[in-house]
Amino acid sequence: MTETPPLVVDIDGTLTDESRAVDPRVFPVLSEWPEQVVIATGKAMPYPIALCEFLGIDYTVIAENGGVVFVEATDTLQIEGDKAACLAVAEAYRELGYEMGFGEVDLANRWRETEVVVNLSQPEEPLQRLAEEHGLEFLDTGFAYHVTDARIDKGTGLHAVCAELDREPESFLAVGDSENDAEVFEVAGESVAVANADETAKSRADRVTTAPYADGFLEAVEPYR
Structure with missing residues (x-):
């Protein structure tokens, strides 16, 4: 073996x-x-x-x-990780009229300390664009969109x-x-x-x-x- x-x-x-x-x-x-x-x-x-x-x-x-x-x-x-920058992306995304997509309680983000995630049901392109504008990484894991620190x-x-x-x-x-x-x-x-x-x-x-x-x-x- x-x-x-x-x-x-x-x-x-x-x-x-x-x-x-x-x-x-x-x-x-x-x-x-x-x-x-x-x-x-x-x-x-x-x-x-x-x-x-x-x-x-x-x-x-x-x-x-x-x-x-x-x-x-x-x-x-x-x-x-730069959680503040990730939260800024989330806020800008909401200001465009979109949501995180996980409901009011949002267990997907509740305990996160370094990044934010968005449900795949939400538009990808504006989130990816906002992440790039803030110098962050955008990931599509197949289960959620992640905005995280590129480092x-x-x-x-x-x-x-x-x-x-x-x-x-x-x-x-x-x-x-x-x-x-x-x-x-x-x-x-x-x-x-x-x-x-x-x-x-x-x-x-x-x-x-x-x-x-x-x-x-x-x-x-x-x-x-």
């Missing part, structure tokens, strides 16, 4: 099915993985923390596309995790499905895009699975099980 590497893995579209429900078959894989597991997501920090909690693994997470990094082993929280991404997040754990990013296996995974693919030693991944992720990956979604994740890690 090939030596098992540490793992950095996305959630939506990678550990889930098409409806964004986490596939229960991934639970034993992640909870029994013999090396370090890092959950890297565009979601706010409570989501990957909750996943780690219920998996029974250390809280080692990259949230908000690298804007928030928490490493339980060193009790370290890193928050990087941070999941790759910088993995570097931050590795600095805390005294590990090398090149030792990691990365699995994901979207353009927000492309940067972590660049710094990881091995990268795998699941079959439902967008073209940016596929072009940056070392290999692409034949199966989509969680089936693709299981295929990606099969050589190490």
Whole structure:
């Protein structure tokens, strides 16, 4: 059996099915993985923390596309990003007559500390234009539009995790499905895009699975099980 590497893995579209429900078959894989597991997501920090909690693994997470990094082993929280500029984009977007698209309570943005997200039901072009005007990054993850600081991404997040754990990013296996995974693919030693991944992720990956979604994740890690 090939030596098992540490793992950095996305959630939506990678550990889930098409409806964004986490596939229960991934639970034993992640909870029994013999090396370090890092959950890297565009979601706010409570989501990957909750996943780690219920998996029974250390809280080692990259949230908000690298804007928030928490490493339980060193009790370290890193928050990087120009939230004020992102909020300015959101305000300008609303002034044009658009909405975030998540309802009055807006759980998608409620706990965010470094970026804002907009529902895919809302117009893309004006949001992208406003992000560019403010010097920010616009990402379409396939699940939401993200406006975030261009200086941070999941790759910088993995570097931050590795600095805390005294590990090398090149030792990691990365699995994901979207353009927000492309940067972590660049710094990881091995990268795998699941079959439902967008073209940016596929072009940056070392290999692409034949199966989509969680089936693709299981295929990606099969050589190490």
